[in-house]
Amino acid sequence: MPPFEEVVAEYGPMVLRVCRAVLGPTDAADAWSETFLSALRAYPDLDPGANIEAWLVTIAHRRAIDVGRALTRAPVPAETLPERPATDPDPADYDPHLWAALKALPPKQRQAVAYHYLAGLPHAEIAVLLGNSTDAARRAAADGLKTLRKLYPKDDS
Numbered sequence: 001m002p003p004f005e006e007v008v009a010e011y012g013p014m015v016l017r018v019c020r021a022v023l024g025p026t027d028a029a030d031a032w033s034e035t036f037l038s039a040l041r042a043y044p045d046l047d048p049g050a051n052i053e054a055w056l057v058t059i060a061h062r063r064a065i066d067v068g069r070a071l072t073r074a075p076v077p078a079e080t081l082p083e084r085p086a087t088d089p090d091p092a093d094y095d096p097h098l099w100a101a102l103k104a105l106p107p108k109q110r111q112a113v114a115y116h117y118l119a120g121l122p123h124a125e126i127a128v129l130l131g132n133s134t135d136a137a138r139r140a141a142a143d144g145l146k147t148l149r150k151l152y153p154k155d156d157s
Contacts, residue, residue: 001046011053011056015035015036015056016028016029018060018061019031019035019060022060027068027071028064034063034066035056035064039056042059101151102148110144111126111140112130115129123137123138123141124137
């Protein structure tokens with residue numbers, strides 16, 4: 001296997017093109033760097049017969065996606081700050097009927113609804129949190145939502 005420096009010299013431009021294709025020219029350099037840092041760590045264990053180009057493209061693709069995700073989570077500066085809400089507002093003050101309906105749900109249904117519909121967790125992760133199966137977590141979320149629709153009818157007027 002060639003020394004890692006030669007791999008960078010030979011495949012660096014191709015990796016940069018992949019990163020630019022996924023992220024655009026502005027953020028591609030970060031993904032390029034992350035790609036070769038990851039590759040450097042894994043290179044000693046790489047199979048001598050491996051297709052280095054395909055291996056690097058796979059890493060570049062994943063790092064570019066990671067950089068893109070990180071950019072979407074980065075704070076954005078604002079010219080003006082929003083008004084500060086009251087300190088320690090009680091969520092029940094916003095819609096006491098909704099909170100009463102949520103409180104009426106059995107604990108596992110309430111948790112499943114909150115974890116899935118508010119936090120966006122998949123049912124498999126909810127199952128781990130609740131100590132049951134994925135199917136049971138899915139059922140608890142569905143039953144909880146069905147009960148909420150009965151207890152808290154939508155006001156269309």
